[in-house]
Amino acid sequence: MALVVPKQIAELPWRVMWIVIALAGAGMLSLYSAAGGSLMPWALPHAVRFATFLAMAIALSYIRPKLFEETVHLAYAGIILLLITVFAFGAIAGGARSWLDLGVIRIQPSELAKPVMMLVLARFYAMVPPREIGRWSALWPALALLAVPTLLILIQPDLGTAALLVLSAIGIMFLAGLPLSWFLGGAAAVAAMVPIAYSLMMPHQQARVLIFLNPEEDPLGAGYHITQSQIAIGSGGLFGKGFLNGSQSHLQYLPEQHTDFIFSAFAEEWGLVGGLVLIALFFLLLRWGMKVAVDARGRFERLAAAGLTLTIFFYIAVNLMMVMGLAPVVGIPLPLVSYGGSAMMTVMICIGLLMSIDRQTRRDPRRGGGGL
């Protein structure tokens, strides 16, 4: 092995790379099947896009974390600017718009906001002196930093992305060492707010919540997604209906089968076994991320790595809970598997940054490698 493989390639974090390649490969298989056994329109672009983002992630891994730490405020400012631009364009176009069409590529600033927000918060908490960590001054600047992009995303409106951003930020604050009582108090406050929030919701939003609680009440309407997704997963059984044999996805009973509900389409054809393999791969990916965080040397690296892992985690958690009927239907794709560039880009950026932190840790003589 050492004979053939050049050192630079051998040194790549292959373990995490195999995981993401396997996940993207599963996505490709599903997209190929969803198109009725055709590389177009989804499977091939998915593969090309993944290859590009993987290269980008590897490139990112060669940049030292220090550089991200020092320049993240510029990235933050850039994101805010982009979000404002999107909002302005959306206003001009007369509707909700979260895309910025730059001709060649279309980017979704709210997606970019997630890793940038994690780095910004990591940098902020890296600067907070340990003595101050239990004080108000450790909270409000973070909340302010979080509030600006969150509000801009909310008015797009993109409730799902905003929620994921806030959840990841809370995760970082928790890891930064803010007093536990604040989180418990916050959780209690949110719990108390639920009935009030429900009463403030639009009727169609309330209906969505109720249908989530009992999807079979409206099997052809808003509960249709959840019902059909469960049918796809449940009818797959232990070993699935076989590749290219998923009736739920092929006959279009499963909506959004190439994006949000790709896990259901995959599970239909590959069964419980296939689905568990996918869940295990995601879990391994997250475990790697958390390990990178725990092993990292500096406070910034630790918090950044943990925050980026949480970002990936919330994507996976919300999507899988949604397709299995454990969470309401919100438009969150399954990263690396779903068709679509933005979530994949976000996750690959996160992975690139994690690999960069990992590389840094492994180069550190005091720790003597480690990584995995």
Place this chain on the structure above:
Amino acid sequence: MKKRYRPPPTEAGIAASFSRRAMLIGAGQAALAAVLAGRMGYVAIAQNQRYSDLADSNRIQTRLIPPRRGWIVDRHGQPMASNRSDFRVDLIPDQIEDADRVIAELTRILSLTPEAVEKIREDLAAAAGFQPVPVAEHLSFEKFAEVTVRLPDLPGVSPLRAFARFYPEGAAVGHLIGYVGTPNRDEYEAENRSPLLLTPGFKIGKEGLEKVVEQRLRGRPGAARVEVTARGRLVRELRTLPDVSGAPLRTTIDAGLQSYAARRIGDESGACVIMDCNNGDLLAMASMPAYDPNAFSDGISRSEWAMMSEDERRPLLNKVLNALYPPGSTLKPMAAMALLEAGVDPEDVVSCGGGYRLGNRVFRCLGRHGPMNMHRAIARSCNTYFYAMAHRHGYEIIASMARALGLGERFDMPVVSQSYGTIPDAAWKRRRFDQAWSHSDSLNAVIGQGYVIVNPLQLATMSACLASGRRVRPRLIAGEGPAPADFAYDPAHFERIRRAMSEVVNGAGTAGRSRLPFPDILMGGKTGTAQVRAISSGSRGGAGVARRFRDHGLFVFFAPVDRPLYAGAVVIEHGMGGSRAAAPVARDVLTYLFDKDRAMAALEPLEREWGGNIGERMARRTTQWEAARAAAAAAPPPAEAP
């Protein structure tokens, strides 16, 4: 306030807290992974069967192929209800997007009448889910094709090649066979919401035999299992299970005779029943006027229905089974049989002076017949003889003979309903009116008046029993039904009655004009006149009064006298007497059984006189009725008060 001392966080403390909290988060992630894996296992393994079924029910649609309905044939296998190929168009309510536009388009293509459009709209409003609403049937292939090519623009429209029920004999078999129609909501619910009943073009029996033997005629539906996409596009056919046509139902009816009898009744309203008197097989059960079941199967229009409901000749009523008449003198042979069995000497003479005095009341006879023995009393239809005999021997023996011969009996027959009337006796009167039976009741009952009411089928059965000397009961389905049994009565008594009934027609009797046109075949019979208005009202129900007050004409008969084969009854409503209206019908119908050509030759001039065959006359009546209605509608409405 005392506060527990907490050391200020240090760099090392923060790092340790990070490790602990990161572990907590990692554990949380692992826990979620476990929850997801568990959930997935539950859905995919524990609930696998349920979701597999749901996936299949998504994917596989079973399209029912309605079975072809079994024919109803006569005793010789000639169809009385068959099927013919039919192009039709239906609307599937759930699939319609813009009902107004679709209906307008269909109205244009199929030239629907405003009345039809109104009915479609009404049906559409009342339809349940996928239950199709019929738009048009019996379309020409051109119109059918025109709808078919426009289907992509007409969601909810379902053109279909189906089979329509066809009744070659039309109105002649209306009441007997009944008709079929699209199942209504109640019928759908009653069959446990069987999807077959929602299949476009599927019809079920609504009346008569079609309704009673529905399950035998229906057959088993076939099914085409097809795979469809979420939008309903057909992907492929998986399997087709062919339908099994319903078995043909052979009746005892002689279709030719049935048709002849219906035609022979002509413009009168009435019933004609002919039985094989040796086994009870019904050869004809005509009730006229009747509806044309072909028209009913298409879904009758409201104006047709209104016309029939208003017709005083009651075309919607099956007069064989559901009309009750006082039998009048037709009961006299039966009463005589009862007297013979009670030991009365048939040569005992009662002198008829035009009536019978009971206390201070005189029960009148139709004439002054002079001395009457039993034979002459039957032939001349002398009331006085029977008044005297009933008074002398009591009515109970006559009532029990009446019941033995089938009067007042509900027959075990495949019919939707039968009205079985009353053969009164003391117990009945006590129950019904809480009054004691009186002699005058006996006198009225013995001449078939008073409380006695029967239906024509019972009269035919009575006649068949007298003719054969056996206990026969009507049978409608070949090879099924009650078997004839022997009576414990003296066969010689039956023979005596038959001779007297022969005298009615062939001797010095009341129906002398209705002899059969054969030297060697004699018909025996008995006329009857049923009062519609009480005798006490002064005038009899003769020619001089309004139709609805005229007497009914009845006739019971059998032939040949020496070796009876056939027996029956004819009732002509408001026919003013059995000899005048009913007996000639019986004569011609029996003639048909012995010599068809001769019978047809007798019918043709009559139909010419009436103005065509049944179909032609019905069509003319409909036209006239609609013209009258249109004229009434066109008349200016009464001016409203300002």
